[in-house]
Amino acid sequence: MVDAITAWHIENNVKLRREGFERISEEIEQRFHDDKFIYYKKRGLKQIPSGRLYDKYYNHTKRLKKIGLIQQSPITPRTSTVANIENIGVIDDQNITDDGM
Numbered sequence: 001m002v003d004a005i006t007a008w009h010i011e012n013n014v015k016l017r018r019e020g021f022e023r024i025s026e027e028i029e030q031r032f033h034d035d036k037f038i039y040y041k042k043r044g045l046k047q048i049p050s051g052r053l054y055d056k057y058y059n060h061t062k063r064l065k066k067i068g069l070i071q072q073s074p075i076t077p078r079t080s081t082v083a084n085i086e087n088i089g090v091i092d093d094q095n096i097t098d099d100g101m
Contacts, residue, residue: 001028002039006057010064016057018042018049025053 005024009016016024021040029036040051064070 002052002056005053006060009057010060010070013070021049021051021054021057025051 008014009020022042025036025040028034028039038051039053040049041054042049061070065072
């Protein structure tokens with residue numbers, strides 16, 4: 001799921017910011033009764049966030065920047081406007097059972 005979320009944002013040139021990470025991790029928590037801090041844990045203003053979602057997104061974009069597939073600093077990055085994770089093809093309610101699988 002983390003791979004699909006990060007891939008969608010990168011492929012669609014949608015830069016994830018703190019608010020986006022928080023919203024997505026909260027939605028994962030609501031749907032799968034998982035701890036949202038597994039996916040995104042914000043820290044103090046001067047500390048780097050962590051979590052599966054943040055780490056995957058950061059590492060993937062860093063690799064792509066290094067090999068020149070994405071710009072170092074886009075002039076006008078789009079901020080994540082995804083209303084929920086259903087929009088990125090991660091969740092299909094018809095295939096989810098009560099235990100989230």
